[in-house]
Amino acid sequence: MTTLSTHTATPADTPQDAPMVAFRGVTKRYGELTVLDHLDLQVAEGEKVAIIGPSGSGKSTLLRVLMTLETIDDGVIEVDGQPLTHMPDANGSLVPASARYQRGVRGMVGMVFQSFNLFPHMTVRQNVTEAPIRVLGLRKAEARQRAEELLAMVGLEDKLEHYPAQLSGGQQQRVAIARALAMRPKVMLFDEVTSALDPELCGEVLNVIRRLGDAHNLTMLMVTHQMGFAREFADRVCFFNEGQIHEQGTPDELFGNPQRERTQAFLSAVNEAH
Amino acid sequence: MIELLPLLLQGTWITIKVTLLGSLVAIACALLAALGRISPIAPLRWLAIVYIEVFRGSSLLVQLFWLYFVLPMPPFNIQLSAFAVAVIGLGLNIGAYGAEVLRGAIRAVPRGQAEACHALNLSPMTRFGRIILPQALLAAIPPGTNLLIELLKNTSLVSLITLSDLAFRARQLNQATLMTLEIFGLALLIYFVLAQLINLGMRLLERRLARGRMRGGLS
Numbered sequence: 001m002t003t004l005s006t007h008t009a010t011p012a013d014t015p016q017d018a019p020m021v022a023f024r025g026v027t028k029r030y031g032e033l034t035v036l037d038h039l040d041l042q043v044a045e046g047e048k049v050a051i052i053g054p055s056g057s058g059k060s061t062l063l064r065v066l067m068t069l070e071t072i073d074d075g076v077i078e079v080d081g082q083p084l085t086h087m088p089d090a091n092g093s094l095v096p097a098s099a100r101y102q103r104g105v106r107g108m109v110g111m112v113f114q115s116f117n118l119f120p121h122m123t124v125r126q127n128v129t130e131a132p133i134r135v136l137g138l139r140k141a142e143a144r145q146r147a148e149e150l151l152a153m154v155g156l157e158d159k160l161e162h163y164p165a166q167l168s169g170g171q172q173q174r175v176a177i178a179r180a181l182a183m184r185p186k187v188m189l190f191d192e193v194t195s196a197l198d199p200e201l202c203g204e205v206l207n208v209i210r211r212l213g214d215a216h217n218l219t220m221l222m223v224t225h226q227m228g229f230a231r232e233f234a235d236r237v238c239f240f241n242e243g244q245i246h247e248q249g250t251p252d253e254l255f256g257n258p259q260r261e262r263t264q265a266f267l268s269a270v271n272e273a274h
Numbered sequence: 275m276i277e278l279l280p281l282l283l284q285g286t287w288i289t290i291k292v293t294l295l296g297s298l299v300a301i302a303c304a305l306l307a308a309l310g311r312i313s314p315i316a317p318l319r320w321l322a323i324v325y326i327e328v329f330r331g332s333s334l335l336v337q338l339f340w341l342y343f344v345l346p347m348p349p350f351n352i353q354l355s356a357f358a359v360a361v362i363g364l365g366l367n368i369g370a371y372g373a374e375v376l377r378g379a380i381r382a383v384p385r386g387q388a389e390a391c392h393a394l395n396l397s398p399m400t401r402f403g404r405i406i407l408p409q410a411l412l413a414a415i416p417p418g419t420n421l422l423i424e425l426l427k428n429t430s431l432v433s434l435i436t437l438s439d440l441a442f443r444a445r446q447l448n449q450a451t452l453m454t455l456e457i458f459g460l461a462l463l464i465y466f467v468l469a470q471l472i473n474l475g476m477r478l479l480e481r482r483l484a485r486g487r488m489r490g491g492l493s
């Protein structure tokens with residue numbers, strides 16, 4: 001079972017708050033390899049959780065199963081109290097979720113990828129309006145207005161008619177953030193969103209995420225190698241190892257006073273690298 | 275010399291019509307067969323594979339003979355004009371090659387594109403039609419251009435099912451006038467110009483699809 005070594009008073013622990021995201025005994029295997037091992041994790045509404053850990057420990061997989069990009073082999077994932085892979089049938093018992101049900105729940109989650117994945121044949125404006133028009137049924141004018149607001153928030157209001165190839169990596173990633181936000185998700189997932197960027201472009205993307213954290217009651221899970229940012233931004237840091245949360249706590253606890261050997265070894269290795 | 279031109283031009287016009295309409299049939303077949311080939315529904319996949327392998331794996335001339343001479347007989351009893359057979363036969367044939375080209379191009383669209391669509395909750399239809407296919411079409415244009423030029427050259431077979439295309443007229447005039455060099459020189463030139471027109475058209479299309487993208491040295 002998962003070890004929750006340092007248990008801290010995050011909002012997730014206050015019983016009156018149902019968690020926005022809950023992993024209960026989630027297991028994911030690729031053949032012989034167990035990537036998520038009976039994982040338990042609860043994230044409260046509005047909470048910012050940073051996920052750190054060695055390469056291959058399952059951090060991306062955690063986000064990808066929550067985005068339903070991968071299926072799980074065991075356990076339950078809930079978003080805002082609704083199970084992601086199962087749905088209640090007429091008798092109230094759980095059956096595998098239909099595609100339609102899953103699309104409904106998935107709509108509460110948005111994701112930003114390391115490699116941006118903007119649509120190269122569409123302008124910045126089209127990238128941001130496409131899904132709101134097609135999926136949410138927004139009118140073109142509404143979607144445009146939403147896109148303009150979001151692009152202003154990420155500081156790209158002057159790039160509406162540009163194509164992705166005409167933007168820097170940092171700008172592209174900010175468009176990707178605006179594109180995900182345009183769907184008004186309750187939970188946002190960030191998977192190493194600055195790893196493909198030159199150091200001087202990281203800052204602009206992190207600033208956007210920072211502002212997002214201040215302005216919205218958005219629940220965020222972010223996988224990151226930027227310990228400085230995790231420390232300053234997150235409410236809680238989870239150290240991942242071998243498909244489990246090896247240790248978690250507030251940034252001060254986890255970075256300042258890690259309890260377990262693996263965590264200490266990882267953090268000192270990261271510190272040396274910088 | 276001048277008196278040769280009207281007949282050659284008549285033949286050219288037939289060649290152009292067969293090429294244009296055949297191209298449309300080929301593109302439609304390629305699209306449908308590529309879709310079938312990647313479909314999650316097994317019978318559709320098999321159907322697409324059978325189509326592709328039959329039309330790639332046998333002689334175009336025999337395919338034309340089948341459509342023209344065999345189909346009108348029982349149990350088929352399907353009578354098509356020579357022109358229709360030419361358009362359908364050439365289209366089906368090149369479409370089979372085009373399906374494989376398109377399938378490759380669809381698979382070559384980076385995985386992240388489909389994942390972004392999934393994360394944005396786009397429906398499978400929107401994902402394919404608005405995001406994946408436009409990118410695949412762009413990648414398929416250079417090999418597609420080759421196939422359309424191939425189709426143009428294949429039209430010279432249609433005289434064998436009684437159509438008077440450019441190659442047929444050239445041979446006919448040659449027999450009547452014995453101006454061999456002039457006639458076949460002219461025929462060569464006309465085919466060449468038509469091929470260049472296809473090239474040009476496809477380049478314009480590529481430029482249009484590639485707008486804003488730095489790819490293949492365009493824009």
Ligand SMILES: Nc1ncnc2c1ncn2[C@@H]1O[C@H](COP(=O)(O)OP(=O)(O)OP(=O)(O)O)[C@@H](O)[C@H]1O
Pocket residue numbers: 030033035053054055056057058059060061062
């Ligand atoms: N599609 C797949 N098929 C097989 N194995 C996979 C697949 N995707 C991931 N894995 C394996 O699962 C393990 C966890 O991968 P994951 O991407 O979650 O790691 P990570 O913690 O994000 O690592 P990194 O920090 O390098 O991004 C790795 O050992 C990886 O090789």
Ligand SMILES: [Mg+2]
Pocket residue numbers: 059060061191192
């Ligand atoms: Mg990863």
